[in-house]
Structures are given as structure tokens and as C-alpha cells.
Amino acid sequence: MSRMKPFRDLIGFEEAKDMIMERAKPLARTERVPLFDALGRVLAEAVHSPIDVPGFTRAAMDGYAVRAEDTFGAARMSPRILGLTGKIPVGKMPGLSVGKGTCAQIATGAPLPKGADAVVPVEExxxxxxxxxxxxxxxxxxxxxxxxxxxxxxxxxxxxxTTLDPPHIGAAAALGMNELKVYAKPSVAVFPTGDEISGLGEPLREGAVYDINSYTLAALMKASGAEVEIFDIVPDTAEGLKGCLKEARGFDCALFSGGSSVGERDMLAGVLSEIGNVRFHGIALKPGKPTLFGNVRGTLVFGLPGYPASCLTNAYVLVRPAVRAMAHLPQAQRVEEAVLAERILSTIGRHQLYTVRAENGVARPAFKESSAITSMSNANGWIEIPQNTEFLEKGTKVSVYFF
Amino acid sequence: MSRMKPFRDLIGFEEAKDMIMERAKPLARTERVPLFDALGRVLAEAVHSPIDVPGFTRAAMDGYAVRAEDTFGAARMSPRILGLTGKIPVGKMPGLSVGKGTCAQIATGAPLPKGADAVVPVEExxxxxxxxxxxxxxxxxxxxxxxxxxxxxxxxxxxxxTTLDPPHIGAAAALGMNELKVYAKPSVAVFPTGDEISGLGEPLREGAVYDINSYTLAALMKASGAEVEIFDIVPDTAEGLKGCLKEARGFDCALFSGGSSVGERDMLAGVLSEIGNVRFHGIALKPGKPTLFGNVRGTLVFGLPGYPASCLTNAYVLVRPAVRAMAHLPQAQRVEEAVLAERILSTIGRHQLYTVRAENGVARPAFKESSAITSMSNANGWIEIPQNTEFLEKGTKVSVYFF
Incomplete structure (x- = not known):
């Protein structure tokens, strides 16, 4: 029977974040994507224009192309009268030209005909x-x-x-570019491990729960700009974990969350230290005590707590920033001030993440227990309670970090 | 030669928005999507749990399953000593039971064995x-x-x-649901029309410009929760437009932006009033004077200005809210206060949308001219200048609407 040991040598939350971000390097890998699919992607090179836009002198209003000097002195009561020589179509160079005392009907965007140097709007x-x-x-x-x-x-x-928004897409279109070179999305492998989880859509085995973490992690990773693959559930054995870590090498990042016991976590740490490196194992964070971080070759490896609420809050604060950095995306954590609707008790000695539902400037505790997904799904964000705070009084002003 | 007429009977900006939103009904159409693809989609039905979660009594900590009464009186200096009967594995119902004076090693999440009614954490x-x-x-x-x-x-x-975020996805996973019923995405058809535009990736014809609007509109519509199809460029003729409007009937929304001249806009208005309805044509908005709105059967039809900056700002303020409403998505316009870095002159009689680049609470004009896509791509949002304001002084506090 394997001996369970409590965690020792917990590292601080800030130190853990720093260690992760130090190793979460923006990816050098690039790819070309059709302009139609480039929204939200990050440009991997500056775009210089191969052409002038527009490539010709054009009318900025609907009206008449004229020689300006023919209009000098015109007024409502003493109009200048010009002979109409024709209409300038848009989209091709005009065949006609505008001579002294004449004008040509012209539409916005049409090339100015030879001889003309101004447009008089149709309203005038x-x-x-x-x-x-x-x-x-x-x-x-x-x-x-x-x-x-x-x-x-x-x-x-x-x-x-540049993170491409609709106007940026337009700028590329103006140059006639139908594809752009962007950074590749970080690839993330999610490995569901553990004997206690059943796959979705399967009948639930007695004593088991459905695999929640793979889906919450996959969704969060997609929202963070990653491409995600969920692997089949494997048993929490050294052999199983070793297989996962070998598969993981083909990805930028690998996420584990299956086992939650100290023994099982130790097993991932053991296997990872054999074929890669464990950077830290255990954070002074609640939830997050068993969280593990390391790498196998260039792949970042995270071992997250097994409880759904613990797993996901840890992924929000530790994995999302890393993946966004790899994706060259700005850190876009929405934070807003709110007032606590109730007193919250905390744990001395660990930085705490506490889920809340914040609406109209009021934050209500949404935390039930770490094992409960409803601790997350009834919340819309979390607050952070510093390591040495025993409780937050009702009415305290807090910063709410939104999902 | 068609006669160009200036616009008459401009309707107010607020009235135009109201007329659009009145007709932008949330779609009733639904579809089932795999849970893996459900992020950001909108649930079309409430989800009630078909099961208890968990379905059994389980340990909330790593430790030992005990009969609580066997531990009464225990203290560091006078421990209670219990016989170890075995280990409870996670993921199946335990074969062993805990009798008086005994305990069983148990991992977080494992089912509590018969006889036990409490868990003592391993740390104790x-x-x-x-x-x-x-x-x-x-x-x-x-x-x-x-x-x-x-x-x-x-x-x-x-x-x-509910707009599904990672915790919501987790809640569905907890119930074993591997797909969800969500509202269909609004389908949007983009019709590039006009002789003055060339397709991307093609050589640019003399006197023509590349098709910018189709790509900016497509990107904005995707960001607004829609599915988008860009059609082939068609000439700005009654016949061409009629063909487009027939195609449009298969979509929830159709966007035109090709022609920009009064004559050509009149043509869309004419064709649309023949086979559908024109609700308004012309808004007291700058840019946006030629903007047209109507419908052909249940399809909303927008005729947007042809100039890239005009087209896109109009789409931000008029089309995006409509499409988000159809998609059942909340209106998520980010607005922040900023201080104007320079004086901006405006036009009396029309509500004005003016692109700016806002950073660190300071908004700088980014507007060049309506024909310029760089009026948008150098900006990150816009400010609105009321109809009867002639200018905004440097230092004025303004609301910046972000792209």
C-alpha cells in the first residue's frame, strides 16, 4: 500500500506564476491563413503595402468633375453653367476628358477624368x-x-x-492580400486520467463521476487561443502516465487533472521527473495545493487538482496566462471592483481563490465546495484572498476576476 | 443617364436603431452541438440533471474512513489507534467495510465504505x-x-x-451530456456589388480598388456570433441586385455595400421595394447618410455605405446589435471614458461617428477620410458626436466605444 504524504515545501502563488511565465515563451511557429479566417489571430510579420491605395485620383463625392477655375465666382443667384460631356463609370479609367467650360457626371470612387481637378457635390x-x-x-x-x-x-x-480585428482585416483586404502569416495557435493536450471518471455519453459506472475537467479545460484553452485535443481516459498508473507524457511531446502544453490524491499526484511527479523535469509541486494556494508544473522537452506540463472547481480556478490563474503568452495574445483578464454581500472566512497561510457571482457591483459567494462544478457554474468570477487574511467582512471592496 | 438625387427625409439615428432592433428577433432555430464545440454558444433549453452528482457518498479529503465515534477524545498527546483494514480505490464501490476500532485508507473522491461516517485527513x-x-x-x-x-x-x-463559458461546459459534463441544444447562429450573406471592386488575390484592375467591405463585414459578423458567406462580386445592376436578394432569402441577414453613389443606392432601394420592403433609406448620421434597411420575407437587408470606414462604423452601430440579438447574445459593447487629445470639428445636423485611438484614458483622432480603411485600422474604437454639436474641444471627456 503506497504511503500518503502531506505536501511539503509549498511555494508561494506569485513565485509559481513567475516560474510558469518564465517558461511560457511566445511560439515562433507560424502558418498562413485565409483572410476570411484571420479574425482574432496574431500577425507574425509586419504588412507593408505592395500598392498605392487608391491607385488613382478619384472622386470623394457624387457630383460633377470640373476644372475648378470654371466654378470660381459661382453662387446660388449666379450659377456657373457647364456643358455635360458624359458620365464617368466607376471601376475603369475614363475615356472622356473635361475641357474648359464642361463637366462630367461622376460617382464617388470613380477615377477623375483628364482635365478635371475638382468635384462639385451633386447637392450644389x-x-x-x-x-x-x-x-x-x-x-x-x-x-x-x-x-x-x-x-x-x-x-x-x-x-x-497585432491581434487582428475587423478593421485590420480590412487593411489587409485593401492591399489585395487573401491570406496572412500568423503565429500558430499553441497546441494543448488534455489527458484525462484516473479510475474514478467515466466518459461523457457513457453509462456512469457505480462509484464514478463523469469527466468534467477535460471539457472545462478544453473550453478555457480554446478561449485562450489554443487548439485542443482531449485524449482517451487512461488509468492513473506509472505506465499510463508515461504513455501520456510521451504523447505530450508533440504539443506545446499538456494538462493532467485526473487523480486528486497525494499518492496519485506523487506518481505524476515521479514519472515526470524521470522523463522530464518537475519545476514545482505544491503551491500555497487554496485550491491548488497539489498543483504541479514542469516540462518534458519543450512541452509545458501542468498537473492540476482533480476537483472540478479547484482544477478550473487553477487553470484560470496559472495555465491561461501561459497559453495566451505562447499565443502572442495580450493578457485580457477582466477585473472589476465589487462589494462583498456576505462575510467570507479564509485559510491562513494560503492565498485563496474564491468563486463569486458579481452583478451590479455586488459580489456574492458562489463557492459550495471544491468538488462541486456548481461552485463554478453558478459563479461568474472569483476573488483572491491574501495568504494572511482570516476573513473578509461583509461590505469589503474586492476585485472580481471574471471568467 | 440616371439622374442623381440628394437624399431626402433622413431619419434620426435613434429612430433607425429602434426600427432595426424591432425587427431583429432572436432566432427560434436550434441545433445540437458536441459539448467540445459548445463554448460561446447560447443554450436553447434549460438543462435539468438526470442524475445525482455525485451519485454516492464520497471522501472529500485524502485520509482515513472511520466511524466518527471511534475518534472522539483523540488529541496529539493521546491519539486513538485504529486497525487498518485496507485501501478504498476510487472509481468503484468498496468491497470492504469499516467496523468498530478500524479504519480504511481512502483517497479524495472515493466512495465511503460501509460502516464509516467520516474521514480524518491524512495530515491529522x-x-x-x-x-x-x-x-x-x-x-x-x-x-x-x-x-x-x-x-x-x-x-x-x-x-x-445562457452563453456557455468553461464552467457551464463543466456543469453539462458533470451530467454526462456530450452534446447540447443551442440556438442556431444567425446566417449572414455578404454581397459584394459594384464595378469598382476587384477580388482579393486577383490583379487589381486599373481604376478599381480591392473588395475591403466584404472582409471587414464578414469578420465583424463572425465576432457577433454569426455564420457568414461572402458571395461573388456582382455588377451593380437591377438584374444583379435582384439575383442577390433572391439568394438572400435563404439567410437571416443580407449585407450590401458595393455601390456608394446615390444612383446605385437608389437602385438597391428600388429593387428591394419591388420584391421586399424598404423600412428606411437615409439616416441623419455621419457617416451613414445612404444607409438603407429593409427586408425580403424574413431576411433583414442592410445597404451600407461603400466607403470602408463608413461601411464598417455603420455595421458596428447598426448591424452588430441586430445580429447579436438574433443570436440571443448579450450586447457586449465595451465603452470607456477618455479625454480628447485634440479638438474635433463635427457636422451640424447629423449624429457623427468618429474613429479614435484610445490608450491610457486619452483618445486621439484616427479619422483620415471615409474612403480610407486606415481610418479604421489605426483606430481601436469610435466616439459619437451628437447631432447639434459643432465641435468637441481638446480635453473634453468622451465615451469611447471599442471595436
Whole structure:
């Protein structure tokens, strides 16, 4: 019978985070994605324009292309009258040109015809039997967009490291780019281990519970910019864990959460120290005491608590920041102030993560017990209680970290 | 030659939004998705638990399963000594039972054996040659989770309308559900029209610009919870537009943005009023004057300005809220206060949307011209300037709406 040992040498929460972030390097791996699929991805290179945008002088308003000097002195009561020579279609270079005393109907975006140097908006004109009456003078260049007024050839349009939003996608489209070079998404392997879990959709074995952690972890990792694969459930044996760690080498990050007992955690630590490295095992964090971090080759390995609420809060505070860093994504933790609706007792000696439901500036405890997924699903975030605080009084102002 | 008319009867910005939201009904259509793919989707039905979670009494700590009364009076200096009868494995019902004066090693999550009614944590015990010394008394029920302590059979675990986050996914997993019934994503068709645009990846025709709007709109619609299809570029003719509107009937929403001239917009309005309805055409909004809204059967139809910055800001303020409502998603517009770094001139008589780059509480104008995609891609949001404001002075406190 394996001897169970309590945890020793717990490291501090801040130290644990630092050790993880030190090793969570932004990925160098890149890939090309169609522009249509590039939303939310991170640019792996600066984009310089291969063209001028627009590539020609164009009308900035619907109206008439004119020689500006022909309009000088125009007023509502003394319009200038210009002969209409035709219409400039959008999308191709105009065949006609505008000579002295004439004008051409032009639509926004159409290339300015030869001879013209300004556009008079349609609102400032009237059509008098084929001649156009101009009611206001235009200066040369009025309502005309110069070539490259948006982007000049060679301009840096997007910077490396940009998280692509719709306007950025538009900037790439303006250059005619139908794909972009982006950083690869971190690949995360989730290994459900343990004899106490049943797979979803299967009948629940007596004495077992369904595999919650694989799905919460997968969802959180996707939300953090990763690609996720959930492996089949394996027994919590040295052989089983060794197999997982070998599979893990093909991924940027591997997550374990199956076993929750000290003995089983020790087993992952043992196997990992054999074929990789254990960086720490045990944090002065509640929940999170059994949490383990290490690596096998370049793959980061996390051993998370088995209880669903413990597993997921630990993943929020420790794994998500690491994966976002690997993905080149900004840390986007939403934090808001709220007032505690009830007194919360805490544990001296461990930094505590406590789930709450925060609404309209009031945070209510949502924590039931670490084993309960409802401690999470009834919450929308958590508060942190420092190591040396015994309780938080009702009415205390707290920072709520949102899921 | 078609006669160009200026816009008449502009409706107010608020009125336009109200008319759109009145018709943007949450979709009734549902679909079943694998739990693995359910992140961010919206539940179409409440989830009630078909089982108790856990389905058995289990240990809440690593330690020893005991009869509580056998531990009464225990203390560090006068431990109670119990005979060890064996180890309870996780994941199946225990074969052994705990009799008077005995205990069984038990791991967190393992079913409590018959006879036992409490768990003593390993930290409060010592192993003395096969007997276990207990240093603290346990009350009946100590460190034991009752069946259904997380979820009771029949409990409502998730509500209809919930946008699924990782903890919600976990709650469904706890019940063994490997798929969920969610609302269908709104389907959005994007119709690039106009002779002035070239497809991405093609050589740019002289006098043409690349199709920017289809890609910015597609990205924004995806970010708003929609499924998007971009159609092939069609010429801005009555025939072409009629074909698009026929295709549009298979979608929840159709977006046009190709032509930007008054004449061409009139054409969409004309065709739409023939085979559907035009609800409004022209808003007292800058940019947004030519914006059109209507429907063909149950499909919402938007005619957006052709200029990239105009098109996209209009889509942010008018189309996004509608699509999010159809998707049953909360309106999640991030708004933050900032101070204007420069004076901004506005236009009397039209509500104005003005792109800015806001950082560290300071908003700098990023607007170049409506034709410029860089008016958007150098910005990270916009401010709104009321209809009757001529300018905003440097130092004015403004609300920044973020992309």
C-alpha cells in the first residue's frame, strides 16, 4: 500500500506564476491563413503595402468633375453653367476628358477624368436641360482623393504582433492580400486520467463521476487561443502516465487533472521527473495545493487538482496566462471592483481563490465546495484572498476576476 | 443617364436603431452541438440533471474512513489507534467495510465504505506499523460529501439563454451530456456589388480598388456570433441586385455595400421595394447618410455605405446589435471614458461617428477620410458626436466605444 504524504515545501502563488511565465515563451511557429479566417489571430510579420491605395485620383463625392477655375465666382443667384460631356463609370479609367467650360457626371470612387481637378457635390448643382448649373465655387482638389491618400506603396499598414480585428482585416483586404502569416495557435493536450471518471455519453459506472475537467479545460484553452485535443481516459498508473507524457511531446502544453490524491499526484511527479523535469509541486494556494508544473522537452506540463472547481480556478490563474503568452495574445483578464454581500472566512497561510457571482457591483459567494462544478457554474468570477487574511467582512471592496 | 438625387427625409439615428432592433428577433432555430464545440454558444433549453452528482457518498479529503465515534477524545498527546483494514480505490464501490476500532485508507473522491461516517485527513494521522494513530476527533459527516451535494437529480443546472463559458461546459459534463441544444447562429450573406471592386488575390484592375467591405463585414459578423458567406462580386445592376436578394432569402441577414453613389443606392432601394420592403433609406448620421434597411420575407437587408470606414462604423452601430440579438447574445459593447487629445470639428445636423485611438484614458483622432480603411485600422474604437454639436474641444471627456 503506497504511503500518503502531506505536501511539503509549498511555494508561494506569485513565485509559481513567475516560474510558469518564465517558461511560457511566445511560439515562433507560424502558418498562413485565409483572410476570411484571420479574425482574432496574431500577425507574425509586419504588412507593408505592395500598392498605392487608391491607385488613382478619384472622386470623394457624387457630383460633377470640373476644372475648378470654371466654378470660381459661382453662387446660388449666379450659377456657373457647364456643358455635360458624359458620365464617368466607376471601376475603369475614363475615356472622356473635361475641357474648359464642361463637366462630367461622376460617382464617388470613380477615377477623375483628364482635365478635371475638382468635384462639385451633386447637392450644389442643378441639371438644366443637359447643362449643369454650379452654385458654389470649388477649389482645385475639392472632393478629390489623391492616389495613395489611404495607403502609399511601401507603407507599414499592420505591425507584427497585432491581434487582428475587423478593421485590420480590412487593411489587409485593401492591399489585395487573401491570406496572412500568423503565429500558430499553441497546441494543448488534455489527458484525462484516473479510475474514478467515466466518459461523457457513457453509462456512469457505480462509484464514478463523469469527466468534467477535460471539457472545462478544453473550453478555457480554446478561449485562450489554443487548439485542443482531449485524449482517451487512461488509468492513473506509472505506465499510463508515461504513455501520456510521451504523447505530450508533440504539443506545446499538456494538462493532467485526473487523480486528486497525494499518492496519485506523487506518481505524476515521479514519472515526470524521470522523463522530464518537475519545476514545482505544491503551491500555497487554496485550491491548488497539489498543483504541479514542469516540462518534458519543450512541452509545458501542468498537473492540476482533480476537483472540478479547484482544477478550473487553477487553470484560470496559472495555465491561461501561459497559453495566451505562447499565443502572442495580450493578457485580457477582466477585473472589476465589487462589494462583498456576505462575510467570507479564509485559510491562513494560503492565498485563496474564491468563486463569486458579481452583478451590479455586488459580489456574492458562489463557492459550495471544491468538488462541486456548481461552485463554478453558478459563479461568474472569483476573488483572491491574501495568504494572511482570516476573513473578509461583509461590505469589503474586492476585485472580481471574471471568467 | 440616371439622374442623381440628394437624399431626402433622413431619419434620426435613434429612430433607425429602434426600427432595426424591432425587427431583429432572436432566432427560434436550434441545433445540437458536441459539448467540445459548445463554448460561446447560447443554450436553447434549460438543462435539468438526470442524475445525482455525485451519485454516492464520497471522501472529500485524502485520509482515513472511520466511524466518527471511534475518534472522539483523540488529541496529539493521546491519539486513538485504529486497525487498518485496507485501501478504498476510487472509481468503484468498496468491497470492504469499516467496523468498530478500524479504519480504511481512502483517497479524495472515493466512495465511503460501509460502516464509516467520516474521514480524518491524512495530515491529522500517523502510520504506526499498520495501525493508524488519529490525532483529532472527527464529527459524523466530517470530510464527507453526501450524494447529490453538487447536483440533485432534477435540479435545474443551466438556464435557457445562457452563453456557455468553461464552467457551464463543466456543469453539462458533470451530467454526462456530450452534446447540447443551442440556438442556431444567425446566417449572414455578404454581397459584394459594384464595378469598382476587384477580388482579393486577383490583379487589381486599373481604376478599381480591392473588395475591403466584404472582409471587414464578414469578420465583424463572425465576432457577433454569426455564420457568414461572402458571395461573388456582382455588377451593380437591377438584374444583379435582384439575383442577390433572391439568394438572400435563404439567410437571416443580407449585407450590401458595393455601390456608394446615390444612383446605385437608389437602385438597391428600388429593387428591394419591388420584391421586399424598404423600412428606411437615409439616416441623419455621419457617416451613414445612404444607409438603407429593409427586408425580403424574413431576411433583414442592410445597404451600407461603400466607403470602408463608413461601411464598417455603420455595421458596428447598426448591424452588430441586430445580429447579436438574433443570436440571443448579450450586447457586449465595451465603452470607456477618455479625454480628447485634440479638438474635433463635427457636422451640424447629423449624429457623427468618429474613429479614435484610445490608450491610457486619452483618445486621439484616427479619422483620415471615409474612403480610407486606415481610418479604421489605426483606430481601436469610435466616439459619437451628437447631432447639434459643432465641435468637441481638446480635453473634453468622451465615451469611447471599442471595436
Amino acid at each position: 448643382t442643378d441639371d438644366a436641360d443637359g447643362s449643369i448649373r454650379i452654385f458654389r465655387p470649388a477649389h482645385p482638389g475639392a472632393y478629390v482623393s489623391a492616389p495613395n491618400s489611404d495607403v502609399a506603396k511601401g507603407d507599414k499598414v499592420l505591425s507584427e504582433g | 494521522t500517523d502510520d504506526a506499523d499498520g495501525s493508524i494513530r488519529i490525532f483529532r476527533p472527527a464529527h459524523p459527516g466530517a470530510y464527507v460529501s453526501a450524494p447529490n451535494s453538487d447536483v440533485a437529480k432534477g435540479d435545474k443546472v443551466l438556464s435557457e439563454g
